[in-house]
Amino acid sequence: MNNNIAVIFYGPPGSGKGTQAKLLSDKLNLYLFDTGDFLRKIFSNPKFKNNKEIQAQKRLYNEGKLVSFEWVLKNVSQKVKELAKLDQSVVFSGSARSLFEAFGDNKHKGLVKILEEIFGKHNLYFFYLDISDEESIKRNSRRLICPTCKNALLAFASSMKNCPLCGDKIEHRSDDKKEIIVKRLKEYRQMTLPVIKELKKRKYKVIKIDGMPAPYKIFNKILNYF
Numbered sequence: 001m002n003n004n005i006a007v008i009f010y011g012p013p014g015s016g017k018g019t020q021a022k023l024l025s026d027k028l029n030l031y032l033f034d035t036g037d038f039l040r041k042i043f044s045n046p047k048f049k050n051n052k053e054i055q056a057q058k059r060l061y062n063e064g065k066l067v068s069f070e071w072v073l074k075n076v077s078q079k080v081k082e083l084a085k086l087d088q089s090v091v092f093s094g095s096a097r098s099l100f101e102a103f104g105d106n107k108h109k110g111l112v113k114i115l116e117e118i119f120g121k122h123n124l125y126f127f128y129l130d131i132s133d134e135e136s137i138k139r140n141s142r143r144l145i146c147p148t149c150k151n152a153l154l155a156f157a158s159s160m161k162n163c164p165l166c167g168d169k170i171e172h173r174s175d176d177k178k179e180i181i182v183k184r185l186k187e188y189r190q191m192t193l194p195v196i197k198e199l200k201k202r203k204y205k206v207i208k209i210d211g212m213p214a215p216y217k218i219f220n221k222i223l224n225y226f
């Protein structure tokens with residue numbers, strides 16, 4: 001066990017968990033693991049065009065469903081073990097999103113247990129950014145993103161056509177269509193909220209933060225915990 005920390009951000013789609021995770025990673029020098037970004041990189045890699053397993057996961061992603069819990073857990077826990085060897089603190093956006101991924105079963109060790117063994121329970125922080133369903137739909141259906149550099153501020157710059165940083169064409173994410181956002185929200189309520197409930201029951205540090213204010217205000221609140 002070491003004195004590094006592991007931080008996990010939760011929240012419905014568009015709550016700003018990716019933004020806050022990135023800010024915290026830059027401020028506190030934490031390794032950032034954004035599961036959504038990790039998956040998007042795999043799904044858009046032409047190398048995997050004929051890989052049946054990856055294409056099946058991509059279809060789930062495009063439908064607004066969570067991808068296979070076992071597949072995600074395998075990839076995430078591999079990454080965490082690499083980080084442990086590097087003696088590095090870590091921040092997650094997008095994992096663990098299901099009870100299986102968080103707590104495992106009798107054959108698999110869940111992410112929470114793995115993190116606890118590496119970092120110690122007192123060094124685990126779970127932030128939960130709270131916004132309404134209406135706000136989630138509003139934010140995501142307006143969201144524009146640069147596929148190359150993913151500058152978070154671009155999400156609000158709806159009049160821009162190209163990224164001012166790298167020049168790539170700004171676009172909507174393939175899963176940011178209204179009907180898909182509704183499905184993602186449903187997945188969040190059904191699969192991810194039970195994880196937060198269980199974490200509280202097991203007495204982990206779960207911190208609820210209002211996700212409505214401007215990102216820098218939320219960030220200042222989060223920094224108070226470190």
Ligand code: AMP
Nearest residue numbers: 035036061064065066067072094095097
């Ligand atoms: P995000 O970028 O966090 O909004 O995630 C986008 C999509 O990636 C989700 O709707 C899921 O399809 C997939 N995803 C991200 N993280 C996970 C996870 N931990 N388990 C399963 N699917 C995930």
